[in-house]
Amino acid sequence: MTTVIELESVSVLRPGKALLTDVSWRVEDDQRWVVLGPNGAGKSTLMQVVGAQMHPTSGTADILGERLGRTEVFDLRTRIGHSGTAIADRIPPAETVEDVVVSAAHAVTGRWRETYDGDDLERAHQILGELGIRALSHRTFGTLSEGERKRTLIARALMTDPELLLLDEPGAGLDLGAREDLLMSLEILSTAPGAPVVVMVSHHVEEIPPGFTHVLLLRDGRVVEAGPIEQTLTAAALGRTFGMRLELNKVGQRYAARRAAFGHRAG
Template sequence: MSSAFELTRVSVVRPGKILLNNISWSVEAGERWVILGPNGAGKTTLMQVVGATMFPSSGAADVLGRRLGSVDVFDLRTRIGQTSTAIAERIPPHETVRDAVMSAAYAVLGRWREQYDDEDEARAEQIMGELGVARLADRKFGTLSEGERKRTLIARALMTDPELLLLDEPGAGLDLGAREDLLASLEVLSEADGSPVLVMVSHHVEEIPRGFTHVLMLRDGKVVAQGPLAETLTAQALGRTFGMRLELSVDGGRYGARRAAYGHRADLPGR
């Protein structure tokens, strides 16, 4: 697999609203992307197209070598790991962490009468250990902290050894300590041999893990900028994305942003 997915002039239109407008985007094997943008920019819609849960209104979307609209999406989705608030809300609160992770092997939420073999259990234990949730294996999902839930969801998404992993705002709602724990896990994952292609949505540059390679910035359903992280993530591009003058800093591979002091300038939309 050379190209994980390729979108060509993709638009998603709903009555009275253009959610995505003429998006072209190609992601290659081995790349780790972050999608940045304000609320309503189209980030989640874009992830739904890439995750084969939404079809474009126009344009072409090729995911893992298959064209949406001419492939069995249920089979395709088994090759894609996803985390989101919507998935978390569907996990029964009484489900143990071990079962929440292991049940991904059957693509179900809530263990029922599935039969798991020793290989499934070993795989779940391995992933939980790598994500730092092995000690929580017998805890009920409903008793977990927000950070523990996020790491459990990533472990679940990795259970089927996906070729593509989509993380929709994994840092949302986390306190500083939980966010740093999550980023540490993502940094290990991004650098591990055999890891899937990673795509993560965020509002905040502070949540970009070390090891991520590329960025795509969205505003009003359109691409503001995309490309290698070190070259593309600039104060000017970030300012255009969020509609304000911003200062950008980087220290030890981690980014930070704040509103520019009075008198400073950053390119905004229309400049």
Template sequence: MPAAFELTNVSVERSGKALLDDVTWTVAEGERWVVLGPNGAGKTTLLQVIGATMHPTRGTVRILGEKLGEVVVSELRTRIGHTSTKVADRIPPAESVQDAVLSAAHAVSGRWQEEYDEEDLARAQQMMGEWGVSALAGRTFGTLSEGERKRVLIARALMTDPELLLLDEPGAGLDLGAREDLLASLEVLAHADDSPVLVMVSHHVEEIPVGFTHVLLMRDGKVVAQGPLDTTLTADNLGTTFGQRIQLDREGGRFAARRAAYGRRANRSPETGETA
């Protein structure tokens, strides 16, 4: 399959600190990736590079057939959908939900003097319907719950029918019900044949939707492991990534992780609680 993007020996340095350190990563069309790692691992920086909002200090980046540094990035960004807290912060609190989604057609945050046609409006209504926020169309963005905001942001990111969709911690701040609702919707998106390439950043294996195919594990700006989810997401790789012994379980396509028991706890009988 053709590559959606390729990073070759990419490093990003700011104020003498390496945010990314010699990252090489290729994602093909049709793949759905989750990027896992602790705080400070470089995950958000990685998304900024892939989203063409940050240039690397060293290395080569090719996104959707274009080489970063040799392309008009404003045009490239229209082909990439991106959800993050930074995107949310740029949307005026008084903006209506419909306008928050609609304005993505002109890559702006906040309606001003730009014009939209019936096709734009129909697309916005379609996206709001697919992400379950049609009933919120007249509400202002600033009055939404965290779960509602996350759905509006994804509807906005999909407004321009992007070839690449970047999701930066879409489950952060959600309660259990809102998280499960969002994951169910992302599962549908992951299985759809016409979906863009998906890259989702998370801290938690519990937030990996069924249908995602690959994983990239990061620590201190470096790649710990990468590859197919079924063979790469292991307790050993998670332990190296998060600096702890990890117990990893999987049921019904969903993952769960916790710190592995030590010493006497590791020898306790699960039935009686007594030490063997």
């Protein structure tokens, strides 16, 4: 196994607030992680650190064998695919889906004078096909549904064949059907031979795709629990993470959580 992410006692401090405090976390190349926590838990800050977008205030962060602060982050970032709202907000509404994806080869949003060869376009079409949205190639980004946008952004993140794929709340804002379509795509993606290591941020256990192997629980910038999902994702640990008593159920490879009824002891 190869270590993809290794954080040792990482803290991120800003005036008047600690965004992360003493976070230690290791991700190996045969693992697929989901990061769970409430709003303000530090999930987005954690993703910025592991995405080489932010340096820790203290501690060490090794990403794909490179230590932040001792490596050229612009080169490191080319090895990391990232899908999230911040990227979606920069994409021109009139950009076609094909161009949204292929322009990732030049790390730009909004195709202008760049030139792309046949291999670039072939790869873009291949990825769109694998995610079930090839038929959208000539649609404009602004006309897509939220689910179609999320899958387009994942396709863009995969365009450069990253070693690490970071998905920041890919299920946010989706209706039931769109969420289920997305989870099916993520299950196929995460278990495919040669797939990148995937780290996905979410608020909801219902959004954990089958095939994900590990979970990191965050609250107030600190790790509550981290480890193999079967042993780590319990009602007690989830309750400590979200600050309430919860019931946790599993059917097949899917999870569901709800507040525990008064007088009922969560299992």
